[in-house]
Amino acid sequence: MASGRLLGKTAIVTGSASGIGQGIALRFASEGANVVIDFRSHPEAGEETRAKAEAFGVKAILVHADVSKISDTQNLVEQAWTQFGGCDVLVNNAGVEKHAAFLDVTEEDYDTVLDTNLKGAFFLTQAFVKRLQSAKKPGVVINISSVHEDMVFPNFSTYCASKGGIRMVMRDLAVELGPMGIRVNNIAPGAIATPINTALMADKPKLNALLANIPLGRMGTTDDVAGLAVFLASEDGGYVTGSTFVVDGGLMRNYHEQ
Numbered sequence: 001m002a003s004g005r006l007l008g009k010t011a012i013v014t015g016s017a018s019g020i021g022q023g024i025a026l027r028f029a030s031e032g033a034n035v036v037i038d039f040r041s042h043p044e045a046g047e048e049t050r051a052k053a054e055a056f057g058v059k060a061i062l063v064h065a066d067v068s069k070i071s072d073t074q075n076l077v078e079q080a081w082t083q084f085g086g087c088d089v090l091v092n093n094a095g096v097e098k099h100a101a102f103l104d105v106t107e108e109d110y111d112t113v114l115d116t117n118l119k120g121a122f123f124l125t126q127a128f129v130k131r132l133q134s135a136k137k138p139g140v141v142i143n144i145s146s147v148h149e150d151m152v153f154p155n156f157s158t159y160c161a162s163k164g165g166i167r168m169v170m171r172d173l174a175v176e177l178g179p180m181g182i183r184v185n186n187i188a189p190g191a192i193a194t195p196i197n198t199a200l201m202a203d204k205p206k207l208n209a210l211l212a213n214i215p216l217g218r219m220g221t222t223d224d225v226a227g228l229a230v231f232l233a234s235e236d237g238g239y240v241t242g243s244t245f246v247v248d249g250g251l252m253r254n255y256h257e258q
């Protein structure tokens with residue numbers, strides 16, 4: 001039988017068929033939360049995550065939602081309420097990045113990154129909060145932003161625009177939604193070993209240069225991020241809103257672009 005700090009809670013985690021989102025969904029399940037697993041393109045990985053979550057003794061459902069489509073975000077929230085009768089926590093994790101020098105950025109690249117990382121999180125949060133408001137319930141929103149909500153990342157200007165944007169949305173919503181009992185925070189990971197970093201991890205010289213900049217001397221794991229997400233989602237984080245929490249092994253304090 002499940003027990004833990006999130007017992008009786010329900011959480012939506014976007015982009016949770018892989019990487020950080022998967023790690024958070026499984027850690028939430030291990031802490032007793034029912035979870036809504038969202039995937040965009042890999043149903044089999046989503047199903048595997050759903051089954052692993054249920055092995056913790058909670059309920060987990062799998063929903064296909066491309067967060068860049070507003071109708072999909074509304075359906076995602078709808079599914080959570082229909083299947084679980086409510087939802088307490090939203091983790092805006094789904095994200096993409098595109099490498100391009102500023103002068104080479106296409107409109108398509110820009111739209112893909114901003115529509116997923118910023119617009120998607122924005123309107124999914126709106127749909128989630130509307131439901132909370134009509135049910136007169138409190139809630140928690142956690143955005144997985146990045147150290148690049150604050151730190152330069154040459155050749156990733158679209159990514160920086162999206163993550164810097166979500167930083168200010170978080171601060172704004174913490175003030176607007178606080179009176180409704182809704183807490184909003186960001187987690188800003190540094191370099192975490194997930195599929196988004198496949199190319200980097202395969203490039204030894206680049207990887208070693210990065211590791212030399214990380215005081216703790218290693219890349220982070222999805223568990224390093226998930227533990228903080230549990231804290232923010234739980235009552236332990238009950239007085240915490242409007243902040244960004246950096247999980248980067250010290251990278252931000254010691255970063256030198258090559």
Ligand code: NAD
Pocket residue numbers: 014015016017018019020021038039040041042065066067068093094095096116120144145146147188189190191192193194195196197
């Ligand atoms: P990942 O590629 O494994 O995860 C991203 C997930 O988002 C994937 O499952 C992908 O299918 C999903 N996704 C992409 N576009 C989507 C869309 N339109 N709708 C729904 N799902 C979509 O990589 P990750 O490292 O786990 O990334 C998760 C989040 O963490 C991202 O927001 C990323 O920017 C952020 N982040 C990662 C790192 C890192 O070093 N790994 C560092 C800082 C921030």
